[in-house]
Amino acid sequence: MGRDSPGQEMLSGSYYRANCTVGAIIIFLAGAGNQSARAGVPAKVDFAHTIVPILQSHCVECHGGRRHKGDFSINTRESILQAGAVEPGKSADSELIDLVTSDDADERMPKGKPPLSAGEIQSLRDWIDGGMTWESGFTFDVHDYEPPLRPRRPALPPVVDGRSNPIDRILDGYLQQHKVQRPAPLDDAAFLRRVYLDLIGLLPSPDTLQVFVTSKDPAKRRQVVDELLADKYGYAEHWLSFWNDLLRNDYTGTGYIDGGRESISRWLYRALVDDMPYDEFVRELIAPTKESEGFIKGIEWRGNVSASQKPELQFAQNVSQVFLGINMKCASCHDSFIDRWTLKQTYGLAAVCAKGPLEMYRCDKPIGKTAEAAWIFPELGQIDPKAPREKRLERLAQLMTDPQNGRFTRTIVNRLWHRLMGHGIVHPVDAMQTKPWDADLLDYLAVDLADHHYDLKSTLRLIVNSQAYQSQSVALDAQPSNATFVYMGPLPKRMTAEQFIDSLWEITDTGPTKPHKKVAAFLTADERSSHKTYRASLESSDLLMRSLGRPSREQVVTDRPAVVTTLEALDLSNSPILAETLNRGAENVLKRFDSQDKGAIIDWLYRFALSRRPTSDERSTAMELLAAPQRQQGVEDLLWGVLMLPEYQIIR
DSSP states (O other), rough: OSSSTTTOOEEEEEEHHHHHHHHHHHHHHHHOOOOOOOOTOOOOIIIIIIIOOOOHHHHHHSSTOOOOOOGGSSSSSSHHHHHTTTTTGGGGGGGHHHHHHHHOOSSSTTSSOOOOOHHHHHHHHHHHHTOOOOTTTOOOOOOOOOOOHHHHHHOOOOOOTOOOOOOOOOOOHHHHHHTTOOOBOOHHHHHHHHHHHHHOOOOHHHHHHHHHHHOTTTTTTHHHHHHHHHHHHHHHHHHHHHHHHHHTTOOTTTTTTTTOOOOOOOHHHHHTTTOOOOOHHHHHTTTOOOOTHHHHHHHSSSSOOOGSSSSSHHHHHHHHHHHOOOOOOOGTTSOSSSSOOOOHHHHHHHTOSSOOOEEEETTTTEEEEEOOOOOSSSGGOOOTTOOOHHHHHHHHHOOOHHOOHHHHEEEHHHHHHHHHHOOOSSSSSSSSSSOOOOOHHHHHHHHHHHHHTHHHHHHHHHHHTSSTTTBBBOOOOOOOOTTHHHHOSOOOOOHHHHHHHHHHHHTTTOOSSSSSHHHHTSSSSHHHHOOOOOGGGGGGGOOOHHHHHHHOSSSOOOOOOSSSOHEEEEEHHOOOOHHHHHHHHHHHHHHSTTOOOOHHHHHHHHHHHHHSOOOHHHHHHHHHTTTTSSSHHHHHHHHHHHSSSSHEEEEE
16 A cells, blocks of 8 residues: 555555545445445446336336325425435345335235336346436436526525625525524634635645735725635636536547547636636627537537437537536437427427428437427527528527526526535436425526626625625535425535646645647747746646546536545555655655744645644644654645545545
8 A cells, every 4th residue: 555656565554544444435435335336236327228128117106296105295306215215236135126026916016007027126126236327317206396497586584683785685595584593603714714715726834824814994894805806817717627627628538539529628717717707708708709600519429329319409408407407319319208398399409500400300210300409498588490590609609698598597696506505406416307495596696696797606605705605614414305404504616636736736836847738839929938837727637637526528517526435535545646746745845844943834734735734633733744754744644644634535
């Protein structure tokens, strides 16, 4: 388990103890949260096309919708688990399998109907053994809620206790209605760490922290928010990861080598640095320039693929998901099982960008029809299917960003709220057909964005200046469903891979000093000279970033993994990339400080990484590490131990 180089023996006994202790904890947590990484798990079963039809045919009549015979509901994954009928990963111990395979006709399900076929039973077994995956937002329940299309400006409740921010006015009324106590306020140090990581993705330096916590200026929090949002490169290079995930953009990966995919990095970086208004941003993605057309072009997959993965269908899926929070993937094969969207509507949207006639397929079989370009909300207007492709795209861009399309603004402010507060107002964020836990809050944020000329920074500023954001986070035992969620305060968030790496580089002064060759091509000379080091978002993904959750970006990604995986636990213990960074970082730390002043190193590291001083026990343990004969190894051990703390890896 050495860190100095792959396969080299470990030099420090203190590191070994820390590694075994903390690493074992991480691996234990990973095992608890990740079933699919274990050996022997069957291949993933297609939920929408294999499991849903089985449940629809045999189970929904008695246990779906509003009918729950025997108090057993299959409407959601949560309701199945609550009934205790299924043990994910253990089909042999699942009552559901016992019931559908029983030899007793009075006990076997479904009652009064032919039994499931051997193939159907095996599919259920494989599904359960594979972790019982479930399509996000899917339910067999009856959909009674249809989100409003047009914007709505809610009346604000009165100001209470001087809390005048509109968000606080709405949430104070919400908390009173739900008999929930306001969360306690966040202290200055914790606020500064949170807002730095949330707005620019970096940690405040110990000197910055000291100045902030000792200042008596009552406006200091508002001032630091304005300063962070004015840091155009810090802001752009942090939020670049958010948009790369959403827009399936990267520097390398599937499709880039053979030209079947085009990067939009140059355009996206400029749009973020220059604060392009969000409506203009979206119009340039849908009716693109040469530099922004990679998004709607999608990926031209090699070999044979299903009809639902043709570039035109990718266009419909991506545009609807990213900008409207609508899942049209299911409706790309057949009328959706998840919500009201139909195959015809998906193909109508796909035909907007088609360069020729687009033949329609249902479940990968042609149905003898040609799609006609159409917009999914005709109340706002329609697209001329006979217009040239460029004009159809321009018209779609206009309709998408029409001031009367309230779903457009609601979707993006919901994504920003989720990113800052840990849980969407509508959750999951790609299920915008779902009823929000507070419609007034969602609608206010949406109209406020439009009022401020679609400036996303104005929404971020509004949220982080609220007392709601500046409150202590609330730890939940489990992630509640949207139907049962009650807001009690912000939720803790895991660092993204980029935040972890950037903070590691920041502390150890080990960030790359030369830009990625594809990044260098779109930075100006002044921008290159202004960068002392470069951020993780501007680098190609490496093995450590991927194990920390950076996606391949072959699909739209709107939420990174919330649990530690086995791969991540192993890499945090044994990654050569991390080991080499810590080795160089320890050298830099020793150059910064008198190597005899162990207390100064310890205080500096804790204040930098955690925005606080070490406790007496932490100081004592750290002093033991730094007292080792091999002083650099002791600094490496201390760096590693602090980085492994949940307090470091979680934004509270």
